[in-house]
Amino acid sequence: MSVKYIPVQWNRFKWYYDAAMLAGVAAFLWLFIHIAPGLLSHERPINPQVHNARAFGACAFVMLSIILASGPLARLDRRFLPLVYNRRHFGVLTAFVAVTHAGYIIDWYFAFSKSNKYEALLFANTSYGQIAGFPFEIFGVFALICLLILATTSHDFWLKFLTAPVWKRLHYLIYAAYVSVVAHVSWGILQDQRNHTFTAIFLASAGVVAGLHLLAAFKESRDADPVADAHGDWVAVCRADEIEEGFAKIAQLGDGERVAVFKQDGLLSAISNACAHQNGPLGEGRVVACFVTCPWHGFQYDVRTGRSPAPFTEKIPTYNLTVKDGVVLVDPKANPPGTPVDPVNPEGV
Amino acid sequence: MDKKPFFVGYLPIPEGLRAFLISLTVSLVVFMAFVGITIGATQDDPGNGAFRFDWRQQTVTGVIEFVPYPILRVTEGNERIPAGHTLMLTGQGKSTIRTRVQPMAGDLVALTGVILKRGELDMMQVAGGNRGLKKVDGPAPDLPAPEPLGRWKLAGEICDGKCLAGAMRPGRGLAHKACANLCLIGDIPPVFVSSQPVEGSEFLMVAGPDGTRLPDRAYDLVGAFVQLEGDLERRGDLLILRMDGDTMELMQ
Ligand code: FES
Numbered sequence: 001m002s003v004k005y006i007p008v009q010w011n012r013f014k015w016y017y018d019a020a021m022l023a024g025v026a027a028f029l030w031l032f033i034h035i036a037p038g039l040l041s042h043e044r045p046i047n048p049q050v051h052n053a054r055a056f057g058a059c060a061f062v063m064l065s066i067i068l069a070s071g072p073l074a075r076l077d078r079r080f081l082p083l084v085y086n087r088r089h090f091g092v093l094t095a096f097v098a099v100t101h102a103g104y105i106i107d108w109y110f111a112f113s114k115s116n117k118y119e120a121l122l123f124a125n126t127s128y129g130q131i132a133g134f135p136f137e138i139f140g141v142f143a144l145i146c147l148l149i150l151a152t153t154s155h156d157f158w159l160k161f162l163t164a165p166v167w168k169r170l171h172y173l174i175y176a177a178y179v180s181v182v183a184h185v186s187w188g189i190l191q192d193q194r195n196h197t198f199t200a201i202f203l204a205s206a207g208v209v210a211g212l213h214l215l216a217a218f219k220e221s222r223d224a225d226p227v228a229d230a231h232g233d234w235v236a237v238c239r240a241d242e243i244e245e246g247f248a249k250i251a252q253l254g255d256g257e258r259v260a261v262f263k264q265d266g267l268l269s270a271i272s273n274a275c276a277h278q279n280g281p282l283g284e285g286r287v288v289a290c291f292v293t294c295p296w297h298g299f300q301y302d303v304r305t306g307r308s309p310a311p312f313t314e315k316i317p318t319y320n321l322t323v324k325d326g327v328v329l330v331d332p333k334a335n336p337p338g339t340p341v342d343p344v345n346p347e348g349v
Numbered sequence: 350m351d352k353k354p355f356f357v358g359y360l361p362i363p364e365g366l367r368a369f370l371i372s373l374t375v376s377l378v379v380f381m382a383f384v385g386i387t388i389g390a391t392q393d394d395p396g397n398g399a400f401r402f403d404w405r406q407q408t409v410t411g412v413i414e415f416v417p418y419p420i421l422r423v424t425e426g427n428e429r430i431p432a433g434h435t436l437m438l439t440g441q442g443k444s445t446i447r448t449r450v451q452p453m454a455g456d457l458v459a460l461t462g463v464i465l466k467r468g469e470l471d472m473m474q475v476a477g478g479n480r481g482l483k484k485v486d487g488p489a490p491d492l493p494a495p496e497p498l499g500r501w502k503l504a505g506e507i508c509d510g511k512c513l514a515g516a517m518r519p520g521r522g523l524a525h526k527a528c529a530n531l532c533l534i535g536d537i538p539p540v541f542v543s544s545q546p547v548e549g550s551e552f553l554m555v556a557g558p559d560g561t562r563l564p565d566r567a568y569d570l571v572g573a574f575v576q577l578e579g580d581l582e583r584r585g586d587l588l589i590l591r592m593d594g595d596t597m598e599l600m601q
Contacts, residue, residue: 011359016374024378028385036389043397047518051392058388062381078353079369085358108517109528112442113535124534125527127569132599133526192522197391201384286355298357 017086021093028059053104054189058198060098061185064178065205067091072216078284081295088154091174095151098144105137136187139180146177156277164279182206225250225258225273225283234322234329237261240268240346241326248292250283253332258283259319261328262292262303267343269303270319270330276337277314305340323348398467398515404429406476408461409436412489413450414584417560418538421460421473422492422585430464430471435585437472437538437554439465439511445536446475449482457489458482465514470540470552472514498581501590503543504600507555507563507571509533510540526572533571539563541590544574547581553588555579564594574600 032055037045045051067090070083110117110124125135150173152158159167185202193199228235228251237251237259248260250273258273260283271292273283280296287293291300291309301308301316308314315338320331323346335341354363362370410425419438426432438460440446450458460482462475475481509532512520519525521542533539541555557564558580579592 013358013362020374020378024381027378027382031382031386032389036386036392039386039390040392040394042394044395044399044515044518046392046395050395050517050519051389054392055385055389059381059385062384066377078356079366080373082356082358082362082366082370083373085356109525110531113531114444115531120531121527124531130569130599132573133523133570135527136524137527188524192393192519192524194393195391198388201388288355288357288360293355293357295355298359 013082014086014089017082018089021090025059025063025093025097028062029055032058047108049104049108053101053108056097056101056104057185060094060101061181061202062205063090063094063097064174064181065209067094068174068178068209069212072212075216076212076219078295085297091147092151092154095144095147098147102140102144131187132191134187136184139184139187143177143180143184146173146180150174150177159278164274164277168279178209225252227252227254228259228330228332230254231327231329233331235332237270237321237328237330239326240323240328240348243268243328243346246287248283248285249328250281251330253330255332257332257334259330259332260292261321261330262287263346264290264292264303264343266346268321268323268328268346269341269343270321270328271301271303271306272317272319272334272337274316275299276308276316282316304343305338306335307338393519395518395520396467396513396515398465398470398513398518398520400474400515401464401466404464406461407464407473408459409473410457410459410485411436412492413438413454413456413458415447415451415454415560416554416556416584416589417562418536418554418556419445419447419450420538420554420584420587421458424457424490424492433585435587436460436464437510437514437540437587439472439474439537441474441477443511443532443535443537447536449475453482453484455489457485457487459485465511465516467514468552469550470510470514472510472538474511493585495589496583498548498583498588500578501547501581502576502578502596503541503547503590504545504574504576505541505543506574507567508540508542509571510538510554513540513542513552521572523572529571530568533563533568536562539567539571541577541592548583548588550588553581553590555590555592558591558593560591564592564597566594566597567592570597570599576600 073080074084106117110120127133228237238249243249243263245263248262250258250260252258259270260273261270264287275282275294277299280294282294285293285295292303293300306316306318317334317337318339318341321344322329354365409423409430411421411423414420421436423432423434438446460475462473465472508521509529511532539555541553576598577592578596579590582589
């Protein structure tokens with residue numbers, strides 16, 4: 001909940017998160033770069049530039065796999081939500097690690113010629129019409145550009161500027177980047193491997209990422225939010241006594257929007273299910289200290305007005321509602337964001 | 350309704366979630382460490398090619414020929430590079446020495462430079478300036494004529510001779526293809542690594558037919574496992590395959 005844009009709003013959990021993330025990355029790189037060479041029984045070592053490029057490249061791939069796995073994991077089991085909470089920092093660090101990988105490669109394989117090394121990257125191999133020897137570097141370039149766009153636009157300023165739906169769509173680029181990285185590795189290093197340990201790790205990671213997405217999609221289609229039945233101009237969401245104090249019931253409205261009906265202090269209120277921040281599912285959150293709290297990053301709203309508590313300024317649409325014969329009816333026409341609506345007694349009017 | 354502990358980033362971590370988050374954190378850090386060391390310690394051997402800086406700069410005398418890549422037929426060597434040996438020549442980085450040595454084709458010269466060596470494959474990176482290249486007084490001795498060895502059909506990989514010889518480790522394969530192409534564009538001598546030894550050698554210099562350079566078509570298949578045909582000849586102790594671009598095929 002931002003009142004002004006400062007680079008990062010820190011809290012204690014974010015410090016833990018970043019410390020754990022840095023520890024993991026540092027352990028990966030340190031062991032790969034400093035310990036692995038001693039374990040390799042090569043007559044002459046791999047050039048340090050190539051060794052380092054591989055360390056950073058493999059690290060970026062593993063980081064990207066963890067980032068992509070955390071989304072469906074949290075959808076399958078909410079205890080993984082904290083992994084998603086500060087995922088943007090993970091993404092930005094991944095972009096840095098990937099840039100370092102590219103830097104080592106460009107300064108080694110594409111240096112030492114009379115041509116500019118960045119131009120050389122594009123013209124040295126142009127066998128685009130074939131599978132063996134395809135210029136796999138281009139997949140890496142594309143993935144890197146995606147990661148840099150995502151890292152640059154990761155800040156809440158861009159989220160606000162582009163609006164949450166556009167920003168989210170832009171950030172689906174992460175999937176394009178991942179597919180591109182998979183192609184980059186498959187057409188590159190995997191072509192030359194004689195020891196298949198990396199191949200196995202690579203395939204397992206990509207398989208887990210794909211499998212978790214399928215599993216989460218399956219779970220969501222099975223447990224999809226119910227579609228509210230039409231009731232004249234209104235729609236029926238659920239029975240009033242199904243809603244527990246501090247929690248909500250979610251229903252899909254005809255237009256693809258979702259409504260969340262909360263019970264607070266024994267009274268019912270209906271708000272949009274989409275958080276103003278990143279469209280997180282507010283109805284899966286709960287009332288904490290008198291405010292509906294988003295399960296993703298904890299933005300809060302007054303359920304009676306759809307407004308964040310001062311000094312924050314976020315607003316979400318509210319819905320008019322009523323209870324008839326124990327059934328919660330919602331007017332599917334949303335009120336403008338931040339419109340106060342009187343809470344309703346679940347016993348009926 | 351989900352009664353599991355509710356995590357809010359800016360509030361203290363709920364009691365019921367703490368143990369889970371600690372074990373998740375530890376598992377992820379251990380996982381990263383494990384994957385890092387496992388991938389790092391299972392990389393392939395890049396081969397034993399290297400710049401022999403430990404030999405310091407070597408000076409040898411001989412005659413420069415173009416096949417069409419510049420080579421030195423050594424006439425007066427030392428204990429490391431004996432007379433009768435043929436050295437492939439290169440400039441610094443991914444650059445040829447062609448224009449520098451062109452005026453001295455057929456002359457007797459003394460070359461100084463650092464040697465790159467991988468098994469029996471070697472190459473001299475000629476030092477810059479007059480120190481690297483000196484004309485030697487006196488006529489060039491008669492050298493044994495190139496020995497034709499007939500037509501061959503071979504399977505193997507086209508590489509750039511310099512990276513393969515040790516300028517880069519690894520210096521071959523498809524992941525290295527763009528780098529190899531860049532060397533070849535820079536006129537570094539190409540080398541064919543045969544899957545079976547040819548006349549006792551695994552490495553052959555490769556060029557186009559009739560004294561031409563590597564055919565353009567070959568660039569697409571650098572680093573890949575290919576089959577090709579060509580005429581083989583020996584100059585000094587160097588085998589040269591004059592490949593026929595049309596016969597080149599990708600092998601699986
Ligand atoms: S989506 Fe981020 S707090 Fe709701």
